[in-house]
Amino acid sequence: xxxxxxxxxxxxxxxxxxYVVLREGFPRRVAAEIRARLWEKMGLxxxxxxxWKQPLVHIKEALGGAPFSEVWTQRxxxxxxxxxxxxxxxxxxxxxxxxxxxxxxxxxxxxxxxKGWHVDGIQFHHHVYSRDQGLLxxxxxxxxxxxxxxxxxxxxxxKLAARILAESEPAGLDIQELGKRVAQHPFKKVVEANGQAxxxxxxxxxxxxxxSANTGRSVRFICNPCIVLHEHMNLKREREEDxxxxxxxIVRALAEQAK
Numbered sequence: 001x002x003x004x005x006x007x008x009x010x011x012x013x014x015x016x017x018x019y020v021v022l023r024e025g026f027p028r029r030v031a032a033e034i035r036a037r038l039w040e041k042m043g044l045x046x047x048x049x050x051x052w053k054q055p056l057v058h059i060k061e062a063l064g065g066a067p068f069s070e071v072w073t074q075r076x077x078x079x080x081x082x083x084x085x086x087x088x089x090x091x092x093x094x095x096x097x098x099x100x101x102x103x104x105x106x107x108x109x110x111x112x113x114x115k116g117w118h119v120d121g122i123q124f125h126h127h128v129y130s131r132d133q134g135l136l137x138x139x140x141x142x143x144x145x146x147x148x149x150x151x152x153x154x155x156x157x158x159k160l161a162a163r164i165l166a167e168s169e170p171a172g173l174d175i176q177e178l179g180k181r182v183a184q185h186p187f188k189k190v191v192e193a194n195g196q197a198x199x200x201x202x203x204x205x206x207x208x209x210x211x212s213a214n215t216g217r218s219v220r221f222i223c224n225p226c227i228v229l230h231e232h233m234n235l236k237r238e239r240e241e242d243x244x245x246x247x248x249x250i251v252r253a254l255a256e257q258a259k
Contacts, residue, residue, distance in 0.1 A: 001085065001241060004078035014083060015249040018158035018204040021195060022079045026071045031141045031197035033067035035221050038098055038141075046219070055105040055214065062096035062225070071095050071139055076200060080227065083202055084134045085244040090228045095139060099211060101149040101220040106213040110147035112190040116210040117154070118179050119161050120226070127172040127232075128165035134229035134246060136203040140195040141221035149214030150193040151201070151222070157208035159253035160185055165206070166254055182208055204249055 003011065006020060014020040035046075041059055044051050072092060080089060124132035144150045164181045165173060173181070192212060193201045203209065214220050233247050235254075243251060 001082070001244065003082050005075065006079065006082045011082065011245050014202065014204065014245050015252060017155040018207040018249070019153055019155075019193075020083075020202050022076065022200045022202055023196075024198050025076045025079065025139075025200040026073045026198050028196070028198045030067050030070045031221075034071075034095075034141055037063075037067070038100060038221060042100065049104070052102045052104065052219075055102055056211070057100045057102070059096070059098040059100065061098075062094040064094035068095050069093060079200070079202060080135065083245050084227070084229065088229055088231070088244065089134050090230060092225055092227060095223050095225050098141075098221065098223045101211070101214040103148075103214045103217050103219065106215050108147050108215040110192060110212065110215045112152050112187075113210045113212050117152075117183065117208055118210065119175070119182060119206055119208055120224070121178075121205070122175050123226075125172050125174055126165055126178050128162055128169060128250060129233040129235055130172075130205075131229040131232045133205040133226050134233075135227040136205050136207060136209075137225060137227065138193060138201040138203065139223045139225065140193075140199040140201065141197055141223065142218065143196050144194050144220055144222075145216060145218075146192065146194055147214075148194070148216035148218055149212055149220040150195070152210045152212045153191050153193060153201075153203065154187050154208040155189045155191060157182065157188070158204035158206040158249060159256070161206035161208065162250040162253040163257050166250075204246060206250075
C-alpha cells in the first residue's frame, strides 16, 4: 500500500501501540464552529462557568451538514486510506457522539482512570475479523493539554483483544464478555490523548481505552465516530503488501502468540 499521509514509522507505531495521531486533520475554524453549536445544544455558556453543574454532558447524537461534515477533509480520508485501505470503508457523512468534559470536579494531578476501561462496539457481536468498526478515530474539537481529560489509552492492548477474539472463534464474543476477558490482563503503558483542535487520534478498533477526569481548566470537546468497513477484514491475504495496517496489527499479534 502506497502511503498518502503517514510515514512508515508512524504506521509501525499504529501496528505496535494501537494508535497514531493525524495532526491538523481539519481546520481549527471548523472545530470552533462545532463547539459553538454544542454549547447551544447543552444550553450552557462558555463564559459562565457557574452554570457547569456536572463533570460530563454526553450529547448522544450524530450531526451532519456544515460545520460538522467539514471535519471530513481529503486529508482525513487519505489517513483512513493509509490505515484501512482505500475503498475498503464507508465514508462518514456525520460526526458524533460528543462527551463534553468539564473541569473543576477533580483536582490535579491527572491520573489514569481506575474504572470505565473498555473496547468499543456495543452495537455489534465481535469477531477477530469484524467489519462493523474498522477504525476508532477520536476527533479533537478543543485544545487538550496534559491533565485536560484526554482519552486514556492502554498502548498495545489491541493485540491482547485480537488474541482473545481469535481464541473465541467461530462463535465470537459480545462486548460485555470481551470486556471482561480483556480486563483480566494488566495494563502495559497508559497515555493521555493530548492534542490541538483539528487533530484526530486514529486508534485500532480493538484498543482498550477510557474517559479520564478533566483536572485542567478548559472544557474538553471530542467525538468518536464509528468507521464501518465494506467487508470483513481479510487476515489471510496472499500478498503481505495487501494487508491494511489494521489487519497487519491483528496478524502480527496472532503470530507473536504462536511463537
